Amino acid sequence: DAGVTQSPTHLIKTRGQHVTLRCSPISGHKSVSWYQQVLGQGPQFIFQYYEKEERGRGNFPDRFSARQFPNYSSELNVNALLLGDSALYLCASSRTSGKGTGELFFGEGSRLTVL
Amino acid sequence: QKEVEQDPGPLSVPEGAIVSLNCTYSNSAFQYFMWYRQYSRKGPELLMYTYSSGNKEDGRFTAQVDKSSKYISLFIRDSQPSDSATYLCAMSGSGGYNKLIFGAGTRLAVHP
Numbered sequence: 001d002a003g004v005t006q007s008p009t010h011l012i013k014t015r016g017q018h019v020t021l022r023c024s025p026i027s028g029h030k031s032v033s034w035y036q037q038v039l040g041q042g043p044q045f046i047f048q049y050y051e052k053e054e055r056g057r058g059n060f061p062d063r064f065s066a067r068q069f070p071n072y073s074s075e076l077n078v079n080a081l082l083l084g085d086s087a088l089y090l091c092a093s094s095r096t097s098g099k100g101t102g103e104l105f106f107g108e109g110s111r112l113t114v115l
Numbered sequence: 116q117k118e119v120e121q122d123p124g125p126l127s128v129p130e131g132a133i134v135s136l137n138c139t140y141s142n143s144a145f146q147y148f149m150w151y152r153q154y155s156r157k158g159p160e161l162l163m164y165t166y167s168s169g170n171k172e173d174g175r176f177t178a179q180v181d182k183s184s185k186y187i188s189l190f191i192r193d194s195q196p197s198d199s200a201t202y203l204c205a206m207s208g209s210g211g212y213n214k215l216i217f218g219a220g221t222r223l224a225v226h227p
Contacts, residue, residue, distance in 0.1 A: 004158070033213045040123070042203050042217030043159065056214050090158055094213055102212050106151075106158035 002026070004093050004107035012113045013081050021076040021110045025093030031055075032074040033104065034066055035090040043090055049074055050097040078112075086114045118142050121204055121218025130227050134191040138204035138218045141185065145206040145216075148180050150189045153201045153220065162202075163189065194225045 005024045013019055025032050031050040035043035045058040049068035063079045072093075078085055088109040094102050121138045128134055136150075147166055151159035163178040165171050165187075171178045177190040187206075191198055201222050205215040 031213055035215075040219070042119075042121070042205070042219050043215070044217070045214050048213045050213075056210060058214075092158075092213070097211065097213070103161055103164065104149075104212055104215065106160070108156075108158045111156075 004091055004105055006089075006091050006107040006110050008110055009108070010111045010113075012115060014115050015081055015083060017081050017114075019078050019081060019112060021078075021089050021091075021112075023074045023076070023091030023093075023107060025072050025074070025091075026105055029093035029095050029105075030072055031094045031097055032068055032072065033092045033094075034074070034076045035092065035106075036060075037088040037090055037109070039087070046076070055097060081114045083114050086112060088112075116141060118216050119204060119206060119218040122221055123219050125222040125224060127224045127226065128194055130194060130196060130225055132194050132225070134194050134198070134223060134225075136189040136191075136202050136204075136221050136223070138187050138206075139185055140187070140206060140216075142206075142208065142216075143182075143185070144208035146209070147207045147212050148178070148187050149205045149212075149215070150176075150178055151203040151205060151217075153203060155200075159203055194223075196225050196227055199224050 033048040034046040037043040047066040048056040150163045153159045179188045201220040203220040204218040
């Protein structure tokens with residue numbers, strides 16, 4: 001079975017632009033979470049979606065938004081890009097909403113560089 | 116103060132050594148404790164998962180959680196060059212295992 005797939009793998013944008021990152025979860029997984037990993041740091045939680053509903057939001061500005069589609073794939077959108085948005089954006093999927101025990105499976109990420 | 120503290124290393128050990136990786140945390144509500152391994156330019160891969168306090172062993176890996184001290188550890192026995200990676204501790208509380216708080220990661224290099 002395919003793992004979590006993300007696209008694009010790399011992209012370069014300039015300040016002020018908009019970016020859309022895409023994620024397809026593992027087949028059968030209904031939850032998608034997004035994380036930002038700045039170089040040299042651990043991933044930081046941005047959003048979680050389960051069954052197309054937002055189930056959690058981290059401490060990120062409103063320039064960050066996301067949605068989940070009926071097929072459980074997801075998009076992360078970032079508006080008005082800043083230099084500090086340069087990071088590896090990781091998508092993770094799981095079978096359940098997160099209660100009880102379970103595993104979170106990560107994709108290989110989309111590396112965003114903002115110039 | 117960060118919720119999860121992890122020494123970034125780097126840690127360099129010879130092949131066959133026992134490696135000890137540690138994290139401390141401040142939030143007593145954390146219940147789920149994980150260790151992820153991340154190779155360069157790859158996504159994190161779950162190694163170990165522990166709920167509440169105690170020990171868990173899986174092959175060469177042992178995870179320990181001491182909630183009274185707010186301290187978790189990962190031990191790697193008979194370390195191999197293929198273990199060279201960044202090791203991230205992660206934890207979560209009532210929000211569930213999808214909303215993880217990660218440490219900064221410890222870079223480990225195992226040399227032949």
